[in-house]
Amino acid sequence: DFMEIPPKKYFRLFPGNEVRLRGAYFITCQEVIKDADGHVIELKCTYDPATKSGAGCERKVKGTIHWVDASHASEVELHLYDYLVEDDSGLTKDNFLERINPKSLEIVKAYIEPELLKAQPYQKFQFIRNGFFSVDPKYSTPEAPVFNQIVSLKSSWKPTN
Known part of the structure; x- marks a missing residue:
């Protein structure tokens, strides 16, 4: 659900884009962390606490993604x-x-x-x-x-x- 350089009409997560985390908040990718070989190892994102599950939020996003916590998966x-x-x-x-x-x-x-x-x-x-x-x-x-x-x-x- 992430691409560093996405094609047109890609509504998932990429740097600077806002998406909904299924069952959670809207997040925006702020930074991509890579290892020495250039592989993505971490994404630093911000979230909007007013958007929990989209309830009462007037703002709309085109993409909803799901994730599994890497430390527990x-x-x-x-x-x-x-x-x-x-x-x-x-x-x-x-x-x-x-x-x-x-x-x-x-x-x-x-x-x-x-x-x-x-x-x-x-x-x-x-x-x-x-x-x-x-x-x-x-x-x-x-x-x-x-x-x-x-x-x-x-x-x-x-x-x-």
């Missing part, structure tokens, strides 16, 4: 699924294996609130803006949780790169 593995078989136009039945989508399973790392470490196999959750996920009964452990995507959400965000 737990790393998990997400299994993201796509179509198993790619479009079959122009292909014959003889080359079915050539139609297998190599990106039908994407395994990514994510960060969650520590409370989700207590989740039981098959328990379901919505991960905001990403979809619905279920705890994997075979590969998930309390020390290394694995969540399988069961329903994705459509996104209107289209990167320009």
Whole structure:
């Protein structure tokens, strides 16, 4: 939800931009802190205490973001699924294996609130803006949780790169 140099129509957090933190306040990114290799390691932001959850606030912002506190977050593995078989136009039945989508399973790392470490196999959750996920009964452990995507959400965000 942060880009140092955003494209047009990017309504999330970037230097000088104001967004709403879901369930909290409007914040504005004031400074970007980087490590010796140039990687962003910290954002210094200010918040407006009069904007708690947007209640009674006349000012509007275009972006609402959510976040997980890095000092308390737990790393998990997400299994993201796509179509198993790619479009079959122009292909014959003889080359079915050539139609297998190599990106039908994407395994990514994510960060969650520590409370989700207590989740039981098959328990379901919505991960905001990403979809619905279920705890994997075979590969998930309390020390290394694995969540399988069961329903994705459509996104209107289209990167320009």
